[in-house]
Amino acid sequence: MARPLRGARLRAVALTLPLVAFVAVTFIAPLGSMLVRSFYEPHVADALPRTLAALRAWDGSSVPSEDTFRILATELRWLDEQRKLGAVATRVNRLESGMRSTIMDTADALSSAEPGSWREAMIARDPIWEEPSAWLAVRRAGERYTMRHYLNALDLDRDPSGNIVAQSPDRRIYLPLLLRTLGVSLAITIICLILGYPVAYLIANASPARSNLLLLLVLVPFWTSLLVRTTSWIVLLQNQGVVNDLLVAAGVIGEDGRLALVYNMVGTLVAMTQVLLPFMILPLYAVMRSISPTYLRAASSLGATFRQGFVRVYWPQSLPGVAAGSLLVFILSIGYYITPALVGGRTGQLISNMIAYHMQESLNWGLAAALGVILLVTVMSLYLVYNRLVGIERMRLS
Amino acid sequence: MMGNRGEWTVPPRRQKNIFSALLVTTLGVWSAGCGTEGITVVSWGGSYEAAARKAIFEPFTAETGIEVHVESFNGGLAQIRAQVETGNVHWDVVDLEFGDAVKGCDEGLLEVIDIDELPPAPDGTPARDDYFEGTYTDCGGGLVYYSTAYAYNRESFPGERPSTLEDFFDLAKFPGRRGMRRVPLVNLEMALMADGVPTEEVYAVLDTPDGVDRAFRKLDTIKSEVVWWEAGAQPPQMLADQEVAMSTAYNGRIFNAQILEGQPFTIVWDGQVLDYGQTAIVAGTPRLEAARQFLIFASRVDSIAAIGRYIAYSPTRRSGMSLIGTHAETGVDMRPHMPSAPENLTRALRNDPVWWTNHAEELTERFSAWLAR
Structure with a gap:
């Protein structure tokens, strides 16, 4: 008896292997490499080993010795010949704007020179080499393991003596954006719940024919491409769009009082709510369908009004669906990216749009990774709190 | 999902059929991938890409027989970096914003090409003197000015x-x-x-x-x-x-x-x-020879100036300025529409x-x- 069972179990495990492999390759490996990237930056450390060794003995406030200048110049020259200097210069530039062309120009100017004093030659080329800030930038860019990206992602910075200080107010961006993302996600979850609950109730309690039709009305948009739905909202909501035209035609607003409904937070809220609504309705519907109508009838036969019956009998039984739907919508909206990018305009951007920017445009993958890790940790801790409050075992999808 | 296990068993003969069907499909896709001769050139989509297609890509194929597959992107170096770092280069030539070309060239993401290898002006002026100042890098020459x-x-x-x-x-x-x-x-x-x-x-x-x-x-x-x-x-x-x-x-x-x-x-x-753009070759492309041929073709004054017959972008080479003529489809005089027209340059940065x-x-x-x- 035991043996065939074990065989079946092995077969079952074997059947999950492709999925396990798939998850490992497409999810766990990238996640791991992202984690590593957020604190490990070997480029500059590998490119300028001798300069960094020489800078270890430097006091951080005077002009470094002639020796240090010579070592840096030699390493810059070698990197320039190998065409590896650009990547190094870009990284130093992130710590001190302007260092990119300083480094490129210096390497260029020294390419065939054999000056008596490297120090004078380099300072003559660019006086910034006389400033400790330039050397500090090189030294800090050379840290192999760094908290820099995390500091940056939390709107913090280091002052020249290495203390952690708040970023200047006009450059603070990531924390406000993270808070905004959480706020928007919460708002969308609540709106979805308010809109979705009655719909799910209606579908669950309608006659089979009607409930199928209603369900279809929920599913057809769900099956429609995300991009199509988002761009349709642009058509509907824009200044000269359908909604504004109707309002003007109905005399609710004047021709110059057209409402700004898209390319702002309103656009993000409306479009994301519509996109995510099925993720609320479907779990709610699945749970509600399993609530027998006899309970409500029993409540009313015992003298409860509909309100009392709903609050004390129906709502508690539908809670697992509410919990599942809310969690689904909240987590999906935290990572949302395409919809805010298209309809969010200036004020409707979320943290994922910044991550995408650093992945695709600034190529600061370390910062993108740190932002991603912070987002992941935030979501996981919220999930733990949620689990504590609601209890994941109470959550049901059907 | 609790149905009896027999439902999931596929009869052996059909298994074989499925296997061969998969094999044929895979081979088909693979050979389609390998069969494509020619190079992949990446441009910006829309009316500008349409102009480059008529002005450069099609004449290049007509002259050399090398086919040009066009892909579109929105600028930036991220995709090029990903391809170079993974060693899986499938873009050959990219039309970049000049700042990105400078950066990509410095970082070794683009192939180096000597400016003297680029074709001289029709009157024999070498390319390095024919390009407007600062419009070429170690990785190629500029294409057109846009504003x-x-x-x-x-x-x-x-x-x-x-x-x-x-x-x-x-x-x-x-x-x-x-x-x-x-x-x-x-x-x-x-x-x-x-x-x-x-x-x-x-x-x-x-x-x-x-x-x-x-x-x-x-x-x-x-x-x-x-x-x-x-x-x-x-x-x-x-x-x-x-x-x-x-x-x-x-x-x-x-x-x-x-x-x-x-x-x-x-x-x-x-x-x-x-501002101006530059065409450059992605470092490590397996089709380097064809890509170089393309880059040199695209750097000809005729090619650069031909773009200006379809869209109002002017050449980055001095000798191209006299080649600005009329719009190829409507016959409109292009000169006043060019960012380089003197009357448009009264205050220009x-x-x-x-x-x-x-x-x-x-x-x-x-x-x-x-x-x-």
């Missing part, structure tokens, strides 16, 4: 019409929404020019923290009315819909809307910001790509923070 200037829809202004860059920033005189590209590039420069900074001092002022503050303060004055665009095709659309009263835009896209679609748009050249490679990251961060407030 970001602002344009308006004449129907939005039945009375007095804007004519200077200052008017773009003057909400009292010309009320209405403004379209601007959602990047600090060009916007900061225009803000300073409109605030009275002479063109030759713009980058010197921007180089100081006070100058950056000043630019942002100027942008603050119109911030509430700005609609931000990202793709080059958006401004003509927004102007046509009168979603905005005026918008900064790539001059070629406005030109095409004017000439091919008959839109009532006017470009205000005052305070235009000139040339973008400093090297300055931007130094400051793009810092300013984009600040710009994003400013936008979000």
Whole structure:
């Protein structure tokens, strides 16, 4: 008896292997490499080993010795010949704007020179080499393991003596954006719940024919491409769009009082709510369908009004669906990216749009990774709190 | 899912059929991948790509027999870096913004090509003297100048019409929404020019923290009315819909809307910001020889000037200037529509790509923070 069972179990495990492999390759490996990237930056450390060794003995406030200048110049020259200097210069530039062309120009100017004093030659080329800030930038860019990206992602910075200080107010961006993302996600979850609950109730309690039709009305948009739905909202909501035209035609607003409904937070809220609504309705519907109508009838036969019956009998039984739907919508909206990018305009951007920017445009993958890790940790801790409050075992999808 | 296990058993013979079907499909896809001769050139989509196709890609295939597969992108080095770092290069030649070309060339993402290998001007002037100053890198030569200037829809202004860059920033005189590209590039420069900074001092002022503050303060004055665009095709659309009263835009896209679609748009050249692109070869491409042939073909004065017969972008080579003629389809004289036309250059700024490679990251961060407030 035991043996065939074990065989079946092995077969079952074997059947999950492709999925396990798939998850490992497409999810766990990238996640791991992202984690590593957020604190490990070997480029500059590998490119300028001798300069960094020489800078270890430097006091951080005077002009470094002639020796240090010579070592840096030699390493810059070698990197320039190998065409590896650009990547190094870009990284130093992130710590001190302007260092990119300083480094490129210096390497260029020294390419065939054999000056008596490297120090004078380099300072003559660019006086910034006389400033400790330039050397500090090189030294800090050379840290192999760094908290820099995390500091940056939390709107913090280091002052020249290495203390952690708040970023200047006009450059603070990531924390406000993270808070905004959480706020928007919460708002969308609540709106979805308010809109979705009655719909799910209606579908669950309608006659089979009607409930199928209603369900279809929920599913057809769900099956429609995300991009199509988002761009349709642009058509509907824009200044000269359908909604504004109707309002003007109905005399609710004047021709110059057209409402700004898209390319702002309103656009993000409306479009994301519509996109995510099925993720609320479907779990709610699945749970509600399993609530027998006899309970409500029993409540009313015992003298409860509909309100009392709903609050004390129906709502508690539908809670697992509410919990599942809310969690689904909240987590999906935290990572949302395409919809805010298209309809969010200036004020409707979320943290994922910044991550995408650093992945695709600034190529600061370390910062993108740190932002991603912070987002992941935030979501996981919220999930733990949620689990504590609601209890994941109470959550049901059907 | 609790059904009996027999449901999932596939009869052996059918298993074999499925296997061979899979095999055939896989082989088919694989051989289709291998069978493509020619090179992949990456451009910008829309009317500009259509122009490059007719001006360069098709004549190149006709001359060499090497097929050109065109892909589109939105600029940047991220995809190129990914391909070079993973050693899986499937793009061969890319049409880059000049700043990205400088950066990519410095970082070894692009193949080095000696400027003397590029074809000389028809009169024999070597390429290094024929290119306008600063329009080539170690990885290839520039292609065309394009301009970001602002344009308006004449129907939005039945009375007095804007004519200077200052008017773009003057909400009292010309009320209405403004379209601007959602990047600090060009916007900061225009803000300073409109605030009275002479063109030759713009980058010197921007180089100081006070100058950056000043630019942002100027942008603050119109911030509430700005609609931000990202793709080059958006401004003509927004102007046509009168979603905005005026918008900064790539001059070629406005030109095409004017000439091919008959839109009532006017470009205000005052305070235009000139920029240029460069074609370059992705480092490590397995089709290096064909890619080099293409790059050299595309650097010919005829090729560069031919783009200007389809879209209002002017050559980066001196000898190309005399080749500016008429639009290939409508016969319109291209000269007055070019960013390089003398009457359009009364107040024009040339973008400093090297300055931007130094400051793009810092300013984009600040710009994003400013936008979000």
